[in-house]
Amino acid sequence: MKDDTSTRKVSVAEWQKNLIKQSEIDPYLENGKDFIDEEAIETALERGKQASPEQIREIIKKAYDIKLMSAEDTAALVNVTDPALKEEVFKAAREIKTKVYDNRVVTFAPLYCGSKCVNSCKYCGFRCENNSIDRRVLSMDEIEAEARVLAAKIGHKRLVVVYGEHPDTDAEYIAESMKRIYSIKEKVRGGVGEIRRVNVNAAPLPIEGLKKLHEAGIGTYQVFQETYHKKTYESVHPVQTLKGNYRWRLYALHRAMDAGIDDVAVGALFGLAPWRFEIMGLVAHARDLEKRFGLGPHTVSVPRLEPAADTDFSWVQNWVSDEDFRYLIACIRLAIPYAGLIVTNREKPEMIRSVIKMCTQRDADTRVGIGAYVEAFSAHDQREETQQFILGDTRSLDEIIRELASMGHIVSFCTAGYRCGRTGKKIMDALESGREGCFCKLNAVLTFQEWLEDFATPETKKIGDEIIDKEMKEIKARVPADFSEALWEHLVKAREKILSGERDLYF
Numbered sequence: 265m266k267d268d269t270s271t272r273k274v275s276v277a278e279w280q281k282n283l284i285k286q287s288e289i290d291p292y293l294e295n296g297k298d299f300i301d302e303e304a305i306e307t308a309l310e311r312g313k314q315a316s317p318e319q320i321r322e323i324i325k326k327a328y329d330i331k332l333m334s335a336e337d338t339a340a341l342v343n344v345t346d347p348a349l350k351e352e353v354f355k356a357a358r359e360i361k362t363k364v365y366d367n368r369v370v371t372f373a374p375l376y377c378g379s380k381c382v383n384s385c386k387y388c389g390f391r392c393e394n395n396s397i398d399r400r401v402l403s404m405d406e407i408e409a410e411a412r413v414l415a416a417k418i419g420h421k422r423l424v425v426v427y428g429e430h431p432d433t434d435a436e437y438i439a440e441s442m443k444r445i446y447s448i449k450e451k452v453r454g455g456v457g458e459i460r461r462v463n464v465n466a467a468p469l470p471i472e473g474l475k476k477l478h479e480a481g482i483g484t485y486q487v488f489q490e491t492y493h494k495k496t497y498e499s500v501h502p503v504q505t506l507k508g509n510y511r512w513r514l515y516a517l518h519r520a521m522d523a524g525i526d527d528v529a530v531g532a533l534f535g536l537a538p539w540r541f542e543i544m545g546l547v548a549h550a551r552d553l554e555k556r557f558g559l560g561p562h563t564v565s566v567p568r569l570e571p572a573a574d575t576d577f578s579w580v581q582n583w584v585s586d587e588d589f590r591y592l593i594a595c596i597r598l599a600i601p602y603a604g605l606i607v608t609n610r611e612k613p614e615m616i617r618s619v620i621k622m623c624t625q626r627d628a629d630t631r632v633g634i635g636a637y638v639e640a641f642s643a644h645d646q647r648e649e650t651q652q653f654i655l656g657d658t659r660s661l662d663e664i665i666r667e668l669a670s671m672g673h674i675v676s677f678c679t680a681g682y683r684c685g686r687t688g689k690k691i692m693d694a695l696e697s698g699r700e701g702c703f704c705k706l707n708a709v710l711t712f713q714e715w716l717e718d719f720a721t722p723e724t725k726k727i728g729d730e731i732i733d734k735e736m737k738e739i740k741a742r743v744p745a746d747f748s749e750a751l752w753e754h755l756v757k758a759r760e761k762i763l764s765g766e767r768d769l770y771f
């Protein structure tokens with residue numbers, strides 16, 4: 265186990281030289297071209313401005329079929345300016361979220377493993393030349409300690425573990441850290457604190473490295489393109505850096521699929537290029553994944569540029585206003601309707617509240633400093649010198665769950681999908697047909713009940729139990745149309761078992 269990062273065998277320069285493999289980009293190109301055709305996107309966006317309200321309504325109607333939207337329709341949708349028509353899009357976005365994912369919201373926490381990075385992204389506090397950041401990489405023991413706080417004190421079951429691009433956090437390190445996190449089992453109140461799903465947000469890796477992550481039990485592999493707009497990409501990611509290779513990043517998820525990881529996530533950092541262009545890029549990315557592998561991204565993330573320590577943002581031309589941010593979320597909900605949609609604590613509570621009915625996941629009790637979960641400072645403090653960016657919402661998981669429950673959401677801690685082989689094509693087909701919803705509804709009840717027993721404050725438990733009772737009534741009312749009598753009885757018994765101390769029960 266690599267606890268001491270000073271044992272690294274290669275120099276940073278040597279590691280960088282050997283990482284990118286052109287032979288793992290070329291097979292995905294068509295006639296030497298990648299799938300981002302900027303001219304076609306710009307033309308479509310121009311044409312999209314001419315769409316009539318009737319055409320937009322047709323597009324909205326089609327979105328209920330839960331299929332990836334065409335580039336032409338997406339271009340029309342993102343160009344809607346009429347407030348009344350936009351309201352129709354918002355309404356559809358909420359309904360489509362409910363159609364595919366019901367009233368469930370999944371919560372997770374990010375765990376930052378290191379602040380060392382060889383890149384120099386103009387917008388990032390971790391860029392290599394920023395001297396105001398404390399540089400360090402967590403040892404395996406430190407990662408375990410962080411994950412113990414998340415699993416046993418807060419009650420998270422799902423993490424997104426975040427790694428900078430550096431030889432000290434290479435594929436081997438990532439795989440080791442995942443195994444260490446999965447190994448945690450700590451007794452809590454009535455049950456056990458453990459992380460059941462480790463998603464990874466890491467730099468693009470070669471196929472060989474991705475296979476290591478697959479073997480270590482990765483949940484979702486996230487690589488956000490940041491911006492699909494090539495000129496903008498070049499201007500914020502210096503070309504001599506690893507991240508300066510646009511296509512290496514663009515095909516990171518293709519390589520993941522070829523390495524056996526069939527659960528991948530896309531995202532764009534909104535604020536770099538015009539947001540309408542980024543949505544076209546996200547849809548093109550999803551289309552290419554669908555075309556080659558038969559399934560698109562499992563989730564889409566929508567981070568907005570945020571201030572970072574000692575980082576100049578005077579060059580930013582495309583800040584996204586709150587109004588546009590809400591609308592772009594609605595557009596993505598319709599354009600890639602089967603995908604989960606993640607909004608994070610970069611945003612302030614009011615913003616998250618206003619979009620959560622279109623989204624499926626959010627983080628909670630988040631700290632983005634390196635080693636910050638273990639450190640004894642208050643959850644509401646932030647220390648800029650250890651952070652990639654500044655958070656907008658630092659409330660506890662308990663507070664957030666209480667708020668979500670008061671808005672009618674059930675928080676699901678379900679991680680059954682990948683543990684029962686319901687991933688990749690299987691889950692996508694199920695999501696499109698609405699079948700996955702049945703399993704998810706039952707598992708949300710069981711996993712939420714478990715969390716309430718083990719972690720909730722009395723106030724949150726009360727409102728949480730009410731939501732579960734409501735869910736149970738709904739499920740009962742759908743017997744036998746959607747759930748068999750046997751399944752219902754199984755659910756009732758499983759809930760009773762959880763109330764008397766059994767854990768990790770799922771369908």
Ligand code: SF4
Nearest residue numbers: 381383385388390391
């Ligand atoms: S955005 Fe990522 S790759 Fe770029 S400097 Fe920051 S940590 Fe490194």
